[in-house]
Amino acid sequence: MITFTIDGKEVQGQEDWTVLDVAKWHGIDIPTLCYHPAVEPYGACRLCVVEVDDGRRSRVVISCMYPIREGIKVLTDTPRINNVRRWIVQLLLDESPASPKMQELATKFGVTPSRFKKAGVDFACHLCGLCVRACHEVVGAQALTFGNRGLRKEITSPFHTGSKECLSCGTCLYVCPTGAMEQLFDKVGA
Amino acid sequence: MQIKTLEDMQTAKKLGLAQLYPDKPKILVGMATCGLAAGAQKVFDLFQRKAQHEHWDGVVEKTGCIGFCYKEPLVDFILPDKPRLTYEQVTPDVAEELWSEISAGKIPEKHFLARLDIDDPILDGGPRKLYKGKLKGFLAKAPRYEDLDFFKLQRHLAMRNCGFVDPDNILHYIARGGYFALYKALTEMAPEEVIEAVTVAGLRGRGGGGFPTGVKWASCRKAQGWPKYVLCNADEGDPGAYMDRSLIEGDPHAILEGMLIGAYAIGSSEGYVYVRAEYPLAVKTLQRSILAAREAGLLGENIFGTGFSFDIKLNLGGGAFVCGESTALMASIEGKPGEPRAKYVHTVDKGLWNRPSNLNNVETWANVPLIIAKGADWYRDIGTEGSKGTKIFSLVGQVKNVGLVEVPMGISIKDMVNLIGGGVPETKEFKAIQIGGPSGGCIPRELWDLPIDFDSLWDAGAIMGSGGMIVMDDSTCMVDVAKFFLDFLIDESCGKCIPCRLGLKRMREILEEFSTGKGTVADLDELQSLAEAVKDGSLCALGGSAPNPVLSTLRYFREEYEAHVLRRKCPAAVCKELITYSINQELCNGCTACVQECPQGAITGEKKKPHQLNAALCIKCGACHEVCKFKAVEVF
Known part of the structure; x- marks a missing residue:
């Protein structure tokens, strides 16, 4: 067992656990978006950031991937952390102001849509990659992938053609946190 | 020829020296990308054709870039028992003139840049004076390299061979002491001693982060897993920066030798060079040098008969800037999209294909043979307390002398801009210098005594990055x-x-x-x-x-x-929405230059009478402002 502290409270976790695993085990709340226990962590949404002091320096890391180490000091509620989280929620809320999941997070962080909010998009895809990972790791189909990069990055089928790998199982629809998959589904499947 | 022993190396060195300094005249044309862009190929062809047609008893060869990119195409004459003579801006017409003089045994005086009296290959035996006795006539008065402001503060260590050797000729590299450091490492040093030397030397990663190279090597050596990979990051992508390209095009074997030494230290037998695909000449040069090194037995199985084996594969970049990031680079080699991943588990433990991998930048690798050959203490003496050695910068922007500059760490921004760069143009004033590529920072005039090293730049909010430097004057917003x-x-x-x-x-x-x-x-x-x-x-x-x-x-x-x-104003008069142009009626003498220049027909007026500017038609392109010689066009 590895012993360390989260917000000053002594906690323990097993060798290959992440900070988020331990926090969940002890009922410490860390918000997440692209995390799902059924698939490998991906590290895209950055909502689960925490500050870790490993004795040498203190830095901001993502709790869903950061492996626990003996004696580290984890802080989940600092000005730096809250600044990152608040901005992520703000940016995502402006992308899809009508998404229930985003509204829930917005209420929690006290964020309201800004002057840059997008009009007419209710269920924007946040590229959290849960559908891609679920299709690959849980279904074993690899019918979904990322295409393009940067602002043009998208969820698509390999080579942008209807995928024969797709079993129409609906797992991607189930894991999608925003509902964007409902609009993508027909384009992706064969 | 397979090189297996020290005697073989000495033989190769003798052959190479005879080619580097032949007992007949030699013409050397700078043919790196900067030279080629300025037309060096035509110049090279011209010299070669002339030499053939006129049965000239001499040699025409190509070489890399010595750094004077704003003076390209550069041509050197290496004449027996004479200083090396460098000529600037040699267009085909100029080349024609130079040829008529040089082939007649005369020394041309036009387009002369500088003479080099002493060639210091650094790795091998110390400086070599290129002539005996005293210089006479034109040559005695001709400026030396070290007299040029651009060159004064420079010290070419990583660029030691650039502009001296033919990059495609491995013998040239060996003649200047190349691969002897590898021999020394393999035959006289244990891997741990190599790592110790690099650590003591204080070499820090030249790719941007400045991580201590020796520490990285030591962790990779300790890491569990097999095989281990040694990688070279040549995916240079900062706009306006081209140090790595020039190093590869000028001296590819220095990088290969560095990687070989690194591989021996870490315990690796397989390496990759990840090179930007948009550098066609660098890619070809690397391909040829890898083949040449393999043919010479310096890459492959059982190098120098020591049982150490190492080979290098070339991987062309995926065309994305982010592929220069270590984890994205490794994903790209694996055939995946070039996307970074979290590095909480370091790449020295789990990198390429989840195996221990050691990635260093081109310039870092080129420094390694120096440390092994000359010793860690020699290297430590150069640079500042926290940043040892030299760094190559590509100095661009609003300075007179644009080019590649290799200086010891710790020189001031002021010297960089005013002395090496020759200052900003007379009518302008220095405003800021942007250091470290697109994600670097802008450092203002107030800080221009700041020494350029990893830590000072970091504290000032910039980064060393790969070494791009863009000088900006007061017309920049x-x-x-x-x-x-x-x-x-x-x-x-x-x-x-x-x-x-x-x-x-x-x-x-x-x-x-x-x-x-x-x-x-x-x-x-x-x-x-x-x-x-x-x-x-x-x-x-x-x-x-x-x-x-x-x-x-x-x-x-x-x-x-x-x-x-x-105030809704742009002080530098760049942001169009915030500025208005007007014509000062007292200063305007009615020359009509602006009337003719304005693409919108927004300026009207008769000759010798003050002109009028119609703000409704003006698109604020600034053409009138630039063309007016009487400062009558004003911007607010």
């Missing part, structure tokens, strides 16, 4: 500069994590408001907090350093931001 670099980074963001993908876009939107007169003071704070969120929250170094252009300009040029926001 810092809000516009921040916009420019953000545009580049938005375009090159992989899009995986939200702070980088959406945060940079939002920062750009806020800046756009500033430059169109829509911002408020509250937005300045908003921009600052967003920039910090992106810096803290992003996944990789691209996103983590992307806010630097904004943060550093906010830090040093806040008044300029405030002018945009509070």
Whole structure:
């Protein structure tokens, strides 16, 4: 067992656990978006950031991937952390102001849509990659992938053609946190 | 010829020396990309044709770039028992003239740049004087390399062979002491001793982060797993920076030798060079040098008969800036999209194909043979306390002398700009220097005594980066500069994590408001907090350093931001929405130059009478302002 502290409270976790695993085990709340226990962590949404002091320096890391180490000091509620989280929620809320999941997070962080909010998009895809990972790791189909990069990055089928790998199982629809998959589904499947 | 023993090396060296300094005249044309762009191929062809047609008893050869990129094409004459003579801006016409003199045994005086009296190959035996006795006539008065402001403070260590050897000729490299460091490492040193030497020398990664190279090697040696990989990052992509390209094009074997020594130290037998595909000449040069090294037995099985084996594969870049990030680079070699991943488990433990991998930059590798050959203490003496050795910078922007500059760490920004760069043009004033590529920072005039080394730059909010330096004068708007670099980074963001993908876009939107007169003071704070969120929250170094252009300009040029926001004015007269052009009726003498220049027909007026500018038609292109010799066109 590895012993360390989260917000000053002594906690323990097993060798290959992440900070988020331990926090969940002890009922410490860390918000997440692209995390799902059924698939490998991906590290895209950055909502689960925490500050870790490993004795040498203190830095901001993502709790869903950061492996626990003996004696580290984890802080989940600092000005730096809250600044990152608040901005992520703000940016995502402006992308899809009508998404229930985003509204829930917005209420929690006290964020309201800004002057840059997008009009007419209710269920924007946040590229959290849960559908891609679920299709690959849980279904074993690899019918979904990322295409393009940067602002043009998208969820698509390999080579942008209807995928024969797709079993129409609906797992991607189930894991999608925003509902964007409902609009993508027909384009992706064969 | 297979090189197996020290005697073989000596034989190769003798052959190479005879080629480097033949007992007949030799013409050397700088044919790196900078030379070729200026027309060096035609010059080379001309000399070769002339030499053939006229049965000239001499040699015509190509070489890499010595750094004077603004003087290209460069041609050198290496005449027996004479200093090496360098000529600048040798167009085919000039080459024709030079040829008629040189082939007649005369020394041309036109287009002369500098003479080199002493050639110091650094690795081998110390400086060699190129002539005996005293110089007479023109040569005695001709400027030496070290007399040139551009060259005075420079010290070419990593670039030791650039501009001296034919990059495709391995014998030239050996003749200047190349591969002897490898021999020394393999036969006289244990791997741990090699790592110790690199650690003591204080070499830090030249790719940007400045991580101690020896520490990285030691962790990779200790890491569990097999095989281990040695990688070279040649995916240079900063706009305006080309140190790595020049090194590869000028001296590819230095990089291969560095990797070989690194592989021996770490315990690896397989390496990759990940080279930017948009560098066709560098790719070809690398291909040829790898083949040549293999043929010579310096890459492959049982090198020098010591049982040590190592081979290098070439991997062409995936065409994305982010592929220069270590984990994205490794993903790209694996055939996956070039996307970074979290590095909480270091790449020295789990890198390429989840095996221990050691990645260093081109320039870092080129420094390694020096440390082994000359010793760690020799290397330690160069540079500053925290940053040892030299660094190559590509000095571009508003300075007279543009080119590649290799200087000891710790020289001041002022010397870099005023002495080496020759200063900004007379009518302008130095405003800032942008250091470290697109995610570097802008350093203002107040800090220009700052020594250029890893730690001072970091404290000043910039980064060493790969070594790009863009000098800006007072006609540059810092809000516009921040916009420019953000545009580049938005375009090159992989899009995986939200702070980088959406945060940079939002920062750009806020800046756009500033430059169109829509911002408020509250937005300045908003921009600052967003920039910090992106810096803290992003996944990789691209996103983590992307806010630097904004943060550093906010830090040093806040008044300029405030002018945009509070007064709705752009002091540098760049942001079009915030400026108006007008004609000063007292200064205008009615020369009609602006009337003819204006693409919109917005300026009217008769000869010798003050002109009028119709603001409704004006598109603020500034053409009138530039053409007016009487300062009558004013911008507010």
